[in-house]
Amino acid sequence: MSQSVGTLRQQVTGDLYAEVQTFYAQQMRRVDALDIEGFADTFTDDGEVVHAGGQRQSGRVEMIAGMRANLPRYQDIAVRHWFGHLLIEADPQDEDTVRVSYYTLVTQTDREGKVSFQPTFTVDDVLVRRDGRLLTRSRVIHRDSPAAPAAS
């Protein structure tokens, strides 16, 4: 892994960094508002999500159905997704394709104001730019597990 620091083929620009962060700020406001259709609209038509448990949702219809089934568990809590440590890499062959990896922490606040936490995850996304706006084409969600230190 050592080789990778500073050797990203293309340094992310400030503009792309801000564009990607803004995209996620908008996408997460929708998911946190339980705006399922609005959230699905931030994916391409053939967008795909692979959940940490291995379950795969392909296309907006499946995505919407899956989220609808999960709604009851959010009935009395305010959910917020927090991101950290984005790694953003534009495809050198296609500037409208962007690979992003990030940490997520999810808070759940109940009506009394008590905050609880879901386990942390690391997510790998492929974003594409269509008509000037970013969309998620694929998302793979990894549940963080204890690391095995490298032998030396």
Next chain:
Amino acid sequence: MSQSVGTLRQQVTGDLYAEVQTFYAQQMRRVDALDIEGFADTFTDDGEVVHAGGQRQSGRVEMIAGMRANLPRYQDIAVRHWFGHLLIEADPQDEDTVRVSYYTLVTQTDREGKVSFQPTFTVDDVLVRRDGRLLTRSRVIHRDSPAAPAAS
């Protein structure tokens, strides 16, 4: 809400993104240090804060008095404000006015190192640039509450 993704009238630039983030990094260091006057100095003279409970503070004098009254509750804890998912939009009519929305999570660490959390909030700010530096002109703080999923 669907229309808004990617249709911000003006894409935030990397430079503005960094400027706004830096402003909040400075402002939050002051509030977390209980530097009340220093914090008030990051607002315009007529700056206004509307708290989640509806209480409104107008101008630096009211702001300082309100914070002073709250000091006792911070006596033995280290407070830190964490921000997430900034949405930044420069006013197309006036490049020195910037609207920002963001998530906040507040940690309180006691002397033994135990961390507790306040409920999460979403904040809407209007910033203005005066003599090259940003100041908060208005802040509206919303306590996050369970979302009502859109009917379909």
Next chain:
Amino acid sequence: MSQSVGTLRQQVTGDLYAEVQTFYAQQMRRVDALDIEGFADTFTDDGEVVHAGGQRQSGRVEMIAGMRANLPRYQDIAVRHWFGHLLIEADPQDEDTVRVSYYTLVTQTDREGKVSFQPTFTVDDVLVRRDGRLLTRSRVIHRDSPAAPAAS
């Protein structure tokens, strides 16, 4: 402290902001993966870390030994470092030296998914750019403690 808002000698650019954030995203992925050698490679040869307790590690060899000694406590938990409120200032005399201050929150998730928190810290780094890549030359870690409000 009031004078400092907006009077950073040099406003951070979007490109530098993204470069620094990307550096930390890479560095923290290594520490969170317990990739000790990879983490040490993100420091200069004479890199130095001063821990919150006052312990000082100078150079990669000491750093690696110190981290190795701490490995047992991470055996069954997934550690993630979260950063907030970066203040980034390029040295006006030397554009390849960058001072950064930031907040950190560390989550530890056990195998059952239970998340616990270390106390929060504030960190002061000096980064240097060598052959186009950033490295940490020095890091001073401060444990956050209750603030003493300024007398007025």
